[in-house]
Amino acid sequence: MALLKIIFQKMWNNKWLTCSLFLGLFITVSLVSSIPTYTSSVLHKLLVKELEQHQIDKNHFPGEFSYITTFEKDQNSVEATKKIADINKQIISNTDLPLLANKTILSSVPFDIFNENKTETDKHGRFVGLTDVEKHITITDGRMPAEKSEDGIIEVIVPETTLQKRGIVLNTPLIAVEGDLELTVKPVGTFQAENKNDPYWSIPPERYTDDFIVLEDTYREVFFKKELLSSARFFSAFDYYAIMNEHIPSLLQLKDKVKADVSDVVDTPVMVQFPISDILSSYEKKEEQLKTMLWSLHVPVLVMLALYLFMVSRLIVNRQLTEIAVLSSRGATRFQIMKIYLIELGILAGLAFLIGPYFGMLLCKILGGTNGFLQFVQREALPVSLGYESYLYAAVAVISSVFMVMIPVFQGSNQSIVHQKQNMTKAVTKTRWSILVLGLALIGISIYGLFVFNTRPPAVSQDYSVDPILFFIPALFVIGLGLLILHLYPLLLAGVYKLGKRYWNLSLYSTFIQVGRSFNQYQFLMLFLMMTIGIGIFSASAARTLNENFEQQIRYENGADVTIDVKWPSNEVAASTVSSSVTSGEQPTEQEGETSEENETLVTETQLVYSEPSFEPFLKMKEVEHAAKVLKFDGIRAEAKGKALFSFQVMGIEPKEFAQTAWFSPNLLPHHWYEYLNLLSQEQSSVLISRSVSKALGVKEGDYIKVEGDYTNTMEVVVYGIIDYWPSFLPEKKEEDEEAPALIVANLPYVQNAMGLEPYEVWLKVKKDASRKDLYQSLDETKDPIIMMSDVHPDLVELKNGAFLLGLNGTLSLGFIVSIIIAFIGFLLFWILTIKSRVLQYGVFRAMGIPLKKLIGILLFEQVLTSGFASFIGIIIGGITSVLFVPLFHLSMEQQLPFQVIFDPSDERKIYFFVALMLSVGLTILVLLVKKIKIYQAIKLGED
Structure with missing residues (x-):
């Protein structure tokens, strides 16, 4: 108690230094503990979004996990089912995730189904038992079956479509025969799912059209006793919104765990379905990548915190060197002196360990609100929560910090008064060559890293x-160059x-x-x-x-803020009908053949006639700043200087409107891209070509190119400029065996006059303060059918x-x-x-x-x-x-x-x-x- 009193008195006498030391410990623990907290939070957010998208794209509940096992005739299926049910219960509980649905689907062996008088066969059928089915259905006709079978009659329910398919009516007994066994079945009601979006109905009721649904108690009473089970399917629907990073390893082991445990009970193969296992496995890798990146980004700050703690600790020790020297001169050992400081430090570190992780949660929310360097926006807060890993990281941070702080204490704990005076004298003229060596070493490491990265392929x-490492090496360079300058500065x-x-x-x-x-x-x-x-x-x-x-x-890649494909009215349907009437008649005679071919050609040409919808509605939208027409032709043929080029793209634009609407970085071309558009404005037949076109045809500025479209449409253009990049044009080929993409940019009116009227894209530049909701509503009000829309936002x-x-x-x-x-x-x-x-x-x-x-x-x-x-x-x-x-x-x-x-x-x-x-x-x-x-x-x- 006396020792603690001395320690608290010493802390009070140096309260500013003590507070500064605690602040360093507190920030260190908060930063380090925030790494797993942030990683878990942001990956959970992304995982939930990806699973939601999976449900939209696949129309399949992403939290489903199920497996099915079949039984042989001579196998004790009832006993095996009970053992597998216990295994399933244990495995599911080990995942530690809430369940939205949990059911067992028991299917009997197939029965031959007869009418009551056995005069004719009514196909085959199975008896199916679903766990708690009565809680998830709505009876549409009839009633629910009785809880127990009476007079040997098994009451069942069926989907609505079963009655029509089998040609039966409710309350009409049927005979089910399997070998020597004969059962009497009475459908007493039809049902449908109470909620179609209920994960319970991963297999919708319509899939049970050939089956008879029996209540679970009746099923166990009748079919278990008679050993009539053919298969058992165990289904669980996890609440995927509750899946956190710590759950992923156990979820990924479910498949192997089920197969291993169930194979000990039955010899037949186990078929496991877990659709999102690939998504979950990718997040293990993402978690490691994100943690590595956060650690590397935190390293410079942690180095600063370590230096800060070392500096504060040294200031504390230097202020108390006289006291330490007195204690040492009076017989106090180094261990006893260090024990005093260690207890003091333990009190501060323990307090930082307790409250630091909670402040780390606040730091995670700050991380989630950034939109750039020192840019913060209002965004949905990250779902942060503390886990054991956060405290594990905090413990590591505390131990490392204590070690760093105790270094100056260790150095000063063995000084007597004589040593103190000698060191004060040496400190005036002492030169720290270690600073120079350390600085040069860090610079050497960073320069070597720079060289290695420069020789690495993209x-x-x-x-x-x-x-x-690209964040870690520059930090070493900054520290190394700083140390070198500090050595040279005196x-x-x-x-x-x-x-x-x-x-x-x-x-x-x-x-x-x-x-x-x-x-x-x-x-x-x-x-x-x-x-x-x-x-x-x-x-x-x-x-x-x-x-x-x-x-x-x-x-x-998008080209503009919004790009739209609008459906153009055409005579395509009518032309197709005419074409069908011409080609479906009798075979033409030899004399009529030429006339028939001309008719078909004429019909084919007429089906390419379009009617241009009004462009004005897009210009009048209050959310739109500028709009442009952009025509894209694919599969065009070009000739020049005896060379030909196939399957490239022609883009028809109106230069002024295109410049006002499209997005393009001025640094991508040798001259500002407006200068290239000015070239197009000077001559209607002028074009800009990609460098791949120039190389393929061997043309340069001033040369002519003949462009041929479908049928007999052709145009002759003159090259005014060669470009490497253009809005939405991707110049790099994705596969080695692909040809380099090629592009010709021409004036839209000239292209339309020569090649005919074709549907063009509508590119929009949206006002900065415009709401996307209002924009989409305005697009709906245009009443033009939109085939495709690409929004960059x-x-x-x-x-x-x-x-x-x-x-x-x-x-x-x-x-x-x-x-x-x-x-x-x-x-x-x-x-x-x-x-x-x-x-x-x-x-x-x-x-x-x-x-x-x-x-x-x-x-x-x-x-x-x-x-x-x-x-x-x-x-x-x-x-x-x-x-x-x-x-x-x-x-x-x-x-x-x-x-x-x-x-x-x-x-x-x-x-x-x-x-x-x-x-x-x-x-x-x-x-x-x-x-x-x-x-x-x-x-x-x-x-x-």
């Missing part, structure tokens, strides 16, 4: 994922000092002396600032580059809500905010303690007559030469890191467009704002502290 996967500082030694004023002279002689004490703070700003600038550039490249790829939303970009944007944004907070606290803590330790020095300066302005000037210059210099170097390091490492991200992405490294000034301004705010607030607090210093305090301190 990815072939279309998944949105990035190698997490030399630079000494050189500048000597150059202007005769000219420096009092403030600068004093600052150069102070920083030059005690530079070691500034290293941690300066490294903090370099890392925070450098990694922040790299993170902003990486996030912006990846977001923009993914988004541009989607916009480019849902794809962009899905992209932003995906696990990869959510994790990337959220982690980078959160990491930078945490880094700024840690750097600010470290900055403030360092300088407050520094000023308090210099009260005597500043008091002597004031007593010597140095005015307060000069004293503040000394502090300001000291800030410039340390924090200011570190911030400036951080900006440079961040820029260099971005230029070197951001281009590597294209290796993990497969896309049609060339990869572009994007620097957005708005992102960097946010970083500069945070840093400027931190330095301004910190400097203001320091100035206020200096103003409060009184001369008598310095004199009293000197006397002490």
